Amino acid sequence: xxxxxxxxxxxxxxxxxxxxxxxxxxxxxxxxxxxxxxxxxxxxxxxxxxxxxxxxxxxxxxxxxxxxxxxxxxxxxxxxxxxxxxxxxxxxxxxxxxxxxxxxxxxxxxxxxxxxxxxxxxxxxxxxxxxxxxxxxxxxxxxxxxxxxxxxxxxxxxxxxxxxxxxxxxxxxxxxxxxxxxxxxxxxxxxxxxxxxxxxxxxxxxxxxxxxxxxxxxxxxxxxxxxxxxxxxxxxxxxxxxxxxxxxxxxxxxxxxxxxxxxxxxxxxxxxxxxxxxxxxxxxxxxxxxxxxxxxxxxxxxxx
Numbered sequence: 001x002x003x004x005x006x007x008x009x010x011x012x013x014x015x016x017x018x019x020x021x022x023x024x025x026x027x028x029x030x031x032x033x034x035x036x037x038x039x040x041x042x043x044x045x046x047x048x049x050x051x052x053x054x055x056x057x058x059x060x061x062x063x064x065x066x067x068x069x070x071x072x073x074x075x076x077x078x079x080x081x082x083x084x085x086x087x088x089x090x091x092x093x094x095x096x097x098x099x100x101x102x103x104x105x106x107x108x109x110x111x112x113x114x115x116x117x118x119x120x121x122x123x124x125x126x127x128x129x130x131x132x133x134x135x136x137x138x139x140x141x142x143x144x145x146x147x148x149x150x151x152x153x154x155x156x157x158x159x160x161x162x163x164x165x166x167x168x169x170x171x172x173x174x175x176x177x178x179x180x181x182x183x184x185x186x187x188x189x190x191x192x193x194x195x196x197x198x199x200x201x202x203x204x205x206x207x208x209x210x211x212x213x214x215x216x217x218x219x220x221x222x223x224x225x226x227x228x229x230x231x232x233x234x235x236x237x238x239x240x241x242x243x244x245x246x247x248x249x250x251x252x253x254x255x256x257x258x259x260x261x262x263x264x265x266x267x268x269x270x271x272x273x274x275x276x277x278x279x280x281x282x283x284x285x286x287x288x289x290x291x292x293x294x295x296x297x298x299x300x301x302x303x304x
Contacts, residue, residue, distance in 0.1 A: 009033045009058065011084045012260060013125070015066060015118070016093025018044040021138075021212060024253035025092060030057035032261050033087070036079055038064045038121075066093055066117030068104035069304045076124035088134045088260040089125060091118035091191070096184040100169055105304060108169035110180065114187035116167065119194055119297050131204045135195075136259045139209040139270065142181070143189035144281035149214065150185075154178035157281060158189030163296035166190065190293050192270065192280050197290035199268035206267040210259055212252035213273025 010033030017026035017037045029035050030052045037045045037059055045061035052059040060082065064075035079086070094114045103112040122135060129135070142150040145157025159171035159182045171182040192209050199207035255275050272278040283289050 009085070010087045011036060011082075012088040012090065013038060013079065013086060014090045014092055015039070015064070015121070018048055021215065021249050021252045021256065022092045023048070024249050025090065025256045026059070027052065027055075028253050028257040029088075029090075029260065030055065030059060032257075034058040034060060034084060036082075036084075036086070037061045038075060039093070040065045064121075065104070066121070067107070067109045067112040069112075069116065069120050069301060070104065072117050072120045073124060076121055079125065080128050086125070086129055086133065089122065089129070089136070090256060090260050091122065091135075091137045092256065093118075094138060094140075094184075094188075096180050098179040100180070100183065105167075107167040108183055110183040111166045111169065111187045111190075114184065115163075115190040115194070116297065116301065118191055120301050122198070123298075123301075126202060126205065129205060132265070133205050134260050134262060135198075135205055135207045136256065137191050137195040137207075137209045138256070139192040139195070139211055139280070140185070140188040141211045141272075141278075141280075142185045143192060143284065146281065153214070155181050155185050158182075158186040158283070160186050160189060160283070163190065163293060163300055167300060189281065189284060190297070193284050193290040193293040194297060196268055196270070196280075196284070197287070197294045200287075201294075203267065206262070206265060208259055208267060208269045208271060210256060210271045211273060211278060212255060215249060215252055 012029045012033055013036040014022060014026050014029060015038045016022035018039050026035050026037060026048060037048050039045050042063050049059040049061050062075050062078050065071040095110055097110050101109045103109045118137060141147045142155040143158040154176055156176040159175040161170060161172055166186055171186055175182040195207055195209040259271060269277050270280055279285060
C-alpha cells in the first residue's frame with residue numbers, strides 16, 4: 001500500500017494485535033481505517049496484515065518490544081515517518097508474568113511492558129497527533145485493593161513504592177501471594193494514574209482508560225502451567241458472559257474499538273467492561289498521585 005493511499009485514510013495504532021483481545025480489536029478497527037500493528041514478532045504481524053488485506057482493508061506492521069524503551073522510540077519514529085493521519089492510539093498490550101524477568105534496560109519486564117513502554121510510546125507520538133485524536137490505555141481493576149472480585153482472584157491491589165522501585169521489581173510488602181500479581185497490579189495502577197494525568201495535561205486530545213473486565217482466555221497468563229491454561233481457555237469462557245465484572249474477548253474488542261473511534265470528545269474517563277464510567281482505587285483518584293507517577297516516569301525514561 002502506497003503512502004499516498006494511506007494518507008487518505010484514518011489510521012489507528014494498536015499494540016499487542018496478534019492475540020487475544022488485541023487481535024479481535026485490530027480486525028474491528030480495520031473497518032474504520034488503516035491499522036498500524038505494533039508487536040514483537042514480525043511474522044505474526046505480517047500474518048495479521050495479510051488477514052486484514054484479505055478483507056479488503058489496510059494494515060501496516062511495525063516491530064516493537066514495549067519492554068525495551070529503545071525499541072519503543074524506534075517504532076514511534078517509524079510510525080511518524082509513515083506520515084499518515086493517526087486518529088487513535090490504543091495501548092492494548094499487557095503481560096502478567098508468574099516468573100519475573102528483566103527487560104533490555106534491566107527493568108522488571110511486567111512493569112516495563114504495562115507501564116513504562118506504553119507511556120514512552122504515547123509521549124513520543126502526542127506531538128504528532130491531530131487535535132481530537134483518541135488515546136486509550138487498557139487498565140485493570142485489580143489495581144484497586146478494595147475491589148472484591150480482584151481480591152477473590154488473589155490480588156491485593158497496587159503495591160506502589162515509586163516508579164524506580166517498580167522498575168527494579170520492588171513492591172510494597174504484604175501484597176499478594178500469587179506470583180506476578182503485585183507487579184501486574186502496580187503496573188496497571190501506574191498507567192491508569194498516568195492516563196488521567198495526561199488527559200488534563202493535553203486537553204486537545206481525548207485520553208481515556210478501559211477496564212475490559214475479567215477475561216479468562218487472554219494471553220496474560222501465557223506462562224502458567226498447562227492445567228491452568230486449559231481451564232482459562234476452555235472452561236471459564238463458557239460462564240464468563242453470566243458473571244458480574246467478567247467479559248469475553250469479543251465484547252472487550254467492541255468496547256476498545258468504540259472508545260478509540262468515539263467522536264464524543266470525552267476525556268479523562270475510566271470505562272468499565274460495559275462502557276460506563278468507573279472509579280479506580282482511592283490512590284489513583286488522587287491528582288497528586290497521578291502527577292507524581294508522570295513526573296517519576298519521565299525522570300526515569302529521560303535517563304535511557
